[in-house]
Amino acid sequence: MSLRRAAAIAAIAVGALAVVAAVVPGSSAAYVARIANSTDTAATAPFFTCAAALANDKSAALFTLPLNEASNSTTAVDSDSGAYPGTYRGTMTTSTTTPLACSRDTGGAYVLNGTSSYVSTATSFANPQTFSEEVWFKTTVAGGKLMGFGSSQTGSSGSYDRHLYINTSGQLVFGTYNAATKTIVTSTPVTDGTWHQAVATFSGSTGMALYLDGALVAQNTTYTVAQNFTGFWRVGYDAIASWPGAPTNAYFTGSLRFASVYTTVLTAAQVQNHYNAGR
Structure with a gap:
């Protein structure tokens, strides 16, 4: 040198x-x-932990589930208002094996077995038309739902959209339904076994946007209406049949941390701040 x-x-x-x-x-x-x-x-x-970054945008959040409880827990705590906790379904296992997304935050990652593990909110919500979804995930399996909105609290929903899922090519997809399926998708696979941050935003004025690891990767401003029904937010599993690239098994296999839903469209700066806090 x-x-x-x-x-x-x-x-x-x-x-x-x-x-x-x-x-x-x-x-x-x-x-x-x-x-x-x-x-x-x-x-x-600006933020050293994911918890701090998410807390900064708490006023816009419907809920945040850190998904860092101990193995065999039954309740996924809402770290925002506490009003909208989730319920762990099937097998609930936690792992502290490094590396972890949001490694400076406490607790481990929720490990989903691909056959029975998922979370659903205890409260139903009527027809959200402006929202953002965010979750950190890690997987090597092409196929499975990360997050979504379904008409049933458990099992397979009859109505389902507003979801983030991984298709059979290993790409990340954001989809809504309005007379037909409307999707936007990443150009490359996300099944490399490393941690990724996924954020989807939607509103009648901005349409659909999909972020991966802090960067905007897909957008369609003409998709502005989601299916009108009352449902529950689901993490890790729900119906996905008939959607583009849908896997036979809709259960997600892998690890998750920090699943959040917002009642606003997150800005690009907010998405980037959340990602930087978890690196």
Whole structure:
């Protein structure tokens, strides 16, 4: 390494210490640095944990389920208002095996077995037409539902849309229904066994948008109406038959953390902040 290069790296390190020292006591922030041949950059992320990032947008949240309870738990705690907890169905197993998404947060990840594991809300909701869904996931299996809205609290729903699922090609799909299925999809598979953040947003004015790992990857502003029914938010399983690329088995196989539903359309900045907090 040349003396000039070593001096540049040392300067960045000193700058990093200065940034850390400037953080207000009692606050939470993460430090991000990148050293490359062409450009050296450094910055602070506004939130150190996923819990802190999500709490910052608490006013827009319907619920957040951290999914970090101990194995064999029956209740998925709502860490926002506490008003809309979920119920673990089937086998509930937790793993603290690293690496974890949101690794600076407490607790483990919810491990779904692909045959009986899922969560459903205890409360039903009438026809949400403006919303965002968010979840961290890890899987190597092509096929399964991450989150969705269904007419039944348990079992297989008769009406089902507003869902994030993985198709048989391993791509992430966001779908709503209005006389026909309306979907947007990632261009590449997400079944690489690493943690990913998925966010879907929907409203009558903005249409459908799909984010993966903090970045907007698909959008359709003409899809502006979802199916009108009263239902429950489901995590890890519900009906998916007849949807594009639908797997035979709709149960998700893999791990999940921090499943949230919002009553607003998250901004690109909010999505990015949530992702940075979990890296």
